[in-house]
Amino acid sequence: GDQVRVWVAGCATGEEAYSVAMLLLEYAERLASPPAIQIFATDIDEAAIRTAREGSYAETIEADVSPERLRRFFTKEPGGYRIKKDVRERVLFAVHNLIKDPPFSKLDAVTCRNLLIYLNREAQGHIFELFHFVLLPNGFLFLGNSESADGAATLFATVDKKQRIFRADSATRARLRVPSLPLTIPLPRGFAPQTEGTRERQQISFSELHQKLLVQYAPPSVIINAAYDIVHLADRAGRFLQFADGEPSHNLLKVVHPELRIELRTALFQAAQTGKSFEARRVLMKRDERDFYVNMIARPVSDDATGATAHNYFLVLFDEVEGLTGAESFTQSAGEAEPVMRLLEEELQKSKEQQQACIEQFETQNEELKASNEELQAMNEELRSSTEELETGKEELQSVNEEIQTINSELKHKLDELAVANSDLQNLITSTDLATVFVDSDLNIKFYTPRAQDIFNLIPADTGRSLSDITHKLDYADLLQDVERVLDDLHKTDREVASRDGRWYIAQVTPYRTAANNIGGVILTFIDFTARKLAEGAMLEAKERLGLLVESARDHAIYAMDADGRIDYWNSGAQALFGYTESEIIGKSTALLFTPEDCERQELEREMREASERGSANDERWYVRKDGTRFYASGFLSLLRDERVKAGIVHGYAMIARDLTERKTAADESIRFQAHLLDTVEQSVIA
Numbered sequence: 001g002d003q004v005r006v007w008v009a010g011c012a013t014g015e016e017a018y019s020v021a022m023l024l025l026e027y028a029e030r031l032a033s034p035p036a037i038q039i040f041a042t043d044i045d046e047a048a049i050r051t052a053r054e055g056s057y058a059e060t061i062e063a064d065v066s067p068e069r070l071r072r073f074f075t076k077e078p079g080g081y082r083i084k085k086d087v088r089e090r091v092l093f094a095v096h097n098l099i100k101d102p103p104f105s106k107l108d109a110v111t112c113r114n115l116l117i118y119l120n121r122e123a124q125g126h127i128f129e130l131f132h133f134v135l136l137p138n139g140f141l142f143l144g145n146s147e148s149a150d151g152a153a154t155l156f157a158t159v160d161k162k163q164r165i166f167r168a169d170s171a172t173r174a175r176l177r178v179p180s181l182p183l184t185i186p187l188p189r190g191f192a193p194q195t196e197g198t199r200e201r202q203q204i205s206f207s208e209l210h211q212k213l214l215v216q217y218a219p220p221s222v223i224i225n226a227a228y229d230i231v232h233l234a235d236r237a238g239r240f241l242q243f244a245d246g247e248p249s250h251n252l253l254k255v256v257h258p259e260l261r262i263e264l265r266t267a268l269f270q271a272a273q274t275g276k277s278f279e280a281r282r283v284l285m286k287r288d289e290r291d292f293y294v295n296m297i298a299r300p301v302s303d304d305a306t307g308a309t310a311h312n313y314f315l316v317l318f319d320e321v322e323g324l325t326g327a328e329s330f331t332q333s334a335g336e337a338e339p340v341m342r343l344l345e346e347e348l349q350k351s352k353e354q355q356q357a358c359i360e361q362f363e364t365q366n367e368e369l370k371a372s373n374e375e376l377q378a379m380n381e382e383l384r385s386s387t388e389e390l391e392t393g394k395e396e397l398q399s400v401n402e403e404i405q406t407i408n409s410e411l412k413h414k415l416d417e418l419a420v421a422n423s424d425l426q427n428l429i430t431s432t433d434l435a436t437v438f439v440d441s442d443l444n445i446k447f448y449t450p451r452a453q454d455i456f457n458l459i460p461a462d463t464g465r466s467l468s469d470i471t472h473k474l475d476y477a478d479l480l481q482d483v484e485r486v487l488d489d490l491h492k493t494d495r496e497v498a499s500r501d502g503r504w505y506i507a508q509v510t511p512y513r514t515a516a517n518n519i520g521g522v523i524l525t526f527i528d529f530t531a532r533k534l535a536e537g538a539m540l541e542a543k544e545r546l547g548l549l550v551e552s553a554r555d556h557a558i559y560a561m562d563a564d565g566r567i568d569y570w571n572s573g574a575q576a577l578f579g580y581t582e583s584e585i586i587g588k589s590t591a592l593l594f595t596p597e598d599c600e601r602q603e604l605e606r607e608m609r610e611a612s613e614r615g616s617a618n619d620e621r622w623y624v625r626k627d628g629t630r631f632y633a634s635g636f637l638s639l640l641r642d643e644r645v646k647a648g649i650v651h652g653y654a655m656i657a658r659d660l661t662e663r664k665t666a667a668d669e670s671i672r673f674q675a676h677l678l679d680t681v682e683q684s685v686i687a
């Protein structure tokens with residue numbers, strides 16, 4: 001059909017109803033033109049229905065629901081799962097008492113699991129009758145694992161005993177009465193609206209009333225209530241009643257002999273309308289091949305002694321007359337004599353039967369209408385709760401909207417900041433004069449600075465192309481391997497590389513870290529240090545030349561010492577003069593070269609101090625060779641000039657010494673000779 005209708009009775013917090021919806025949706029997906037799905041899910045418990053409507057379940061459902069169904073039918077929420085809208089929309093939840101409220105109708109299936117176990121056998125029988133009535137012919141009934149429809153074998157055939165699946169027997173349907181709604185069944189303890197005490201009290205008062213009335217009206221009688229249910233029956237009234245198969249009804253119009261029904265209905269209707277006794281048209285009945293005429297009187301009961309409660313009751317009297325007397329006999333015989341009269345009687349009988357059929361049809365339709373009405377009420381309730389949800393949703397939406405607006409303005413502010421930062425960055429990049437290329441983890445060029453074009457043959461259209469496709473001027477065969485290695489081990493590389501046009505670069509390959517600290521590629525930076533490289537070369541050359549010069553000055557001892565006077569440079573001239581090899585003297589104190597007398601006078605410290613203060617110090621003194629012999633030399637101690645000197649830190653001293661022993665000896669000799677000469681002259685003058 002166009003629609004599949006299922007009723008989940010006693011649905012509790014909705015798991016069963018949603019499971020049915022999921023199964024039906026999965027099945028519908030396999031059909032070319034699937035029917036619409038409508039599930040009615042009801043429970044007596046209002047709180048349970050509220051939870052069911054929410055459709056939110058704890059994470060523990062992972063144990064029962066497959067990951068695939070969780071993905072397809074649920075959305076993940078903090079701490080649980082919520083049923084998706086397309087499943088939720090198939091289920092109509094309503095608060096409904098299975099025993100009292102009118103049912104849903106024209107259903108393809110009813111599932112009522114683990115509810116019947118709480119009811120007694122008799123109540124279960126009524127519920128089965130109800131389910132049979134609302135199911136379409138051959139519709140399915142699903143029960144709980146410990147329940148069975150065995151007690152209603154005439155209504156339901158077993159489809160799967162183990163899974164508790166039953167099918168409504170379509171043949172039984174025609175024989176069944178419409179179950180009266182609400183069901184007038186004895187309710188289990190706790191459900192009963194009346195206490196035994198009140199019922200007993202009523203029975204006692206009806207009995208007293210009846211006794212009194214019997215004295216007044218002798219014929220067989222019954223007392224019925226406003227719904228025409230028999231509340232008391234006199235002894236002889238039973239012969240006017242006829243009970244059909246199935247559950248006995250209390251309703252007088254259902255149990256009264258069919259031939260009396262129409263007249264009785266009319267009489268009761270009139271009595272109810274007018275509030276007065278009404279006598280029904282005399283009816284001919286046949287019993288044991290004999291004819292009887294039955295008079296019926298419907299009398300609203302208004303005995304003062306019974307009090308106010310008696311006003312809603314009727315007394316129905318049956319008066320039976322056997323055979324024909326007087327006028328009736330005449331009428332009857334005249335009827336027999338008159339074929340027209342007989343024809344009319346038959347006609348009347350036929351229309352009575354038609355009327356009876358109409359009434360029954362009307363009753364069935366009435367019950368179905370009640371069921372439809374219930375469905376409408378459920379829909380209405382659902383609609384109301386959806387409206388409430390919508391209103392809440394609207395309010396939430398409004399607050400979300402406000403939040404979004406705030407975020408939006410924050411975002412706008414951030415965007416402005418970003419634009420400023422971006423232009424700062426652009427300016428920085430162009431002003432740094434650095435050649436930089438950003439590549440992603442697939443080695444595709446993302447961005448490059450203008451200077452990078454000096455090295456790589458790049459044009460703006462190359463953004464997005466692989467670095468390996470771009471030619472460059474560098475003598476750097478391992479460029480791509482370096483990039484791949486950095487991507488692999490995330491360690492920065494640093495190399496000095498030359499370009500084919502004679503320039504020198506420090507090539508750095510650094511991992512590119514995103515804000516989330518992920519590696520998004522690498523940054524290649526090329527720092528042009530050609531000028532420094534050339535200066536370094538020139539310096540090295542000058543140093544080499546100086547070294548050669550110093551080394552070649554063999555008649556001059558040149559040595560250097562640190563701020564503490566420890567020797568750290570020693571030329572071959574110094575080795576020749578002092579007798580120490582370089583390895584013997586490096587790291588030793590200069591005091592080693594001084595005579596013990598000069599050491600005692602702290603000549604070395606004084607000279608260093610003077611050089612520190614004036615920039616240099618001159619002296620002439622005796623020095624001691626390695627072999628202990630002494631020689632006389634002039635020395636020029638100069639403070640080593642260094643940037644650090646400006647900050648008051650002494651870097652060291654350099655000493656140039658020249659052997660003057662011969663000159664000194666000759667000078668001493670000449671002094672001595674002059675003194676001797678002077679002495680001789682003086683003595684000869686005196687003599």
Ligand SMILES: C[S@@+](CC[C@H](N)C(=O)[O-])C[C@H]1O[C@@H](n2cnc3c(N)ncnc32)[C@H](O)[C@@H]1O
Pocket residue numbers: 009010011012013016042043044045048096097098099112113114115118144
């Ligand atoms: C044991 S639970 C079964 C829930 C569900 N069908 C399952 O099998 O998981 C029984 C449910 O029946 C509901 N219930 C009991 N009497 C009811 C009644 N007269 N009409 C509707 N629901 C009723 C209870 O509120 C309860 O949620």
